[in-house]
């Protein structure tokens with residue numbers, strides 16, 4: 001989504017705030033196979049009036065009408081991701097004992113973006129923590145596309161590598177499509193190969209891999225017992241890596257799905273109809289309390305740095321959703337950080353394990 005366009009498109013809606021007085025909502029849930037710690041028979045929100053200023057206001061106008069106390073259940077992605085890593089570690093030891101093989105993940109990083117270097121470092125640490133062997137290639141910003149393709153080709157041929165991840169974004173002189181197409185689909189643990197996405201979109205077809213971030217969002221809903229079938233879901237954002245596959249996944253789970261994007265005329269109105277919202281636009285605090293239906297479940301994919309002189313880094317991370325407002329209205333919400341981010345990495349490990357099991361015919 002073009003950020004400037006999106007910001008303009010959404011700004012008028014984002015400035016308005018509405019009054020919340022008292023609400024109690026119960027969400028239908030169903031039991032899931034694992035993590036009873038995260039299982040809830042109902043997610044209930046109850047709040048009462050209190051006057052406070054919204055920290056999400058972009059203007060200096062204080063939203064004195066904004067009321068109620070924080071009460072939504074926090075969907076703790078960091079804890080769920082830890083549980084999943086433990087499950088994966090157990091599976092990997094079982095696989096190692098029986099086959100003598102451990103999964104391998106190759107990461108290709110091009111250029112010297114600080115955020116990309118951090119993500120790659122975190123992925124490497126996560127691999128080590130579960131027993132996945134990680135291989136890393138770091139190339140200079142001015143490397144050629146051919147060079148990247150050469151590494152992909154050698155990882156494609158290397159049986160000790162089960163998953164290949166090319167860190168995005170790539171430098172602008174490279175053709176992202178050419179590069180992502182080169183990863184063989186059996187090792188496409190990011191799920192970005194068009195063949196995987198195509199299968200995701202079709203009924204009765206199974207992709208080999210589902211993109212990690214959307215998969216992490218759905219996994220959070222499952223593990224918190226949020227039922228998806230028959231629900232109205234709104235995905236905000238239509239990127240290839242999050243918004244679009246998230247919408248496809250929700251549809252596969254029998255939700256009725258709308259996609260809101262930078263050209264949508266009435267994003268606030270459409271979002272307010274949703275029982276489940278997945279927001280992936282990269283605009284800090286764009287989704288305000290007034291966009292949210294009481295009792296809905298909010299999955300906030302945005303990880304946006306905003307200036308903060310009080311933070312040691314000089315910035316802090318906020319989501320696409322104004323947490324302070326939304327948490328007074330929704331029944332459950334993911335925080336940023338500690339929500340979807342850690343789940344993305346857990347799903348990458350899960351995809352890599354699945355790739356290794358498939359390659360070694362281990363069940």
Ligand SMILES: Nc1nc(=O)c2c([nH]1)NC[C@@H]1CN(c3ccc(C(=O)N[C@@H](CCC(=O)O)C(=O)O)cc3)C=[N+]21
Nearest residue numbers: 119165166167168169190212337338339341342344345
């Ligand atoms: N080929 C490819 N695959 C990706 O999956 C991919 C990528 N390229 N490029 C960049 C984005 C971004 N991404 C994140 C993963 C975890 C956190 C994460 O764990 N964040 C922490 C915050 C960490 C902090 O405090 O800085 C959290 O939300 O709690 C964030 C961002 C994967 N990406």
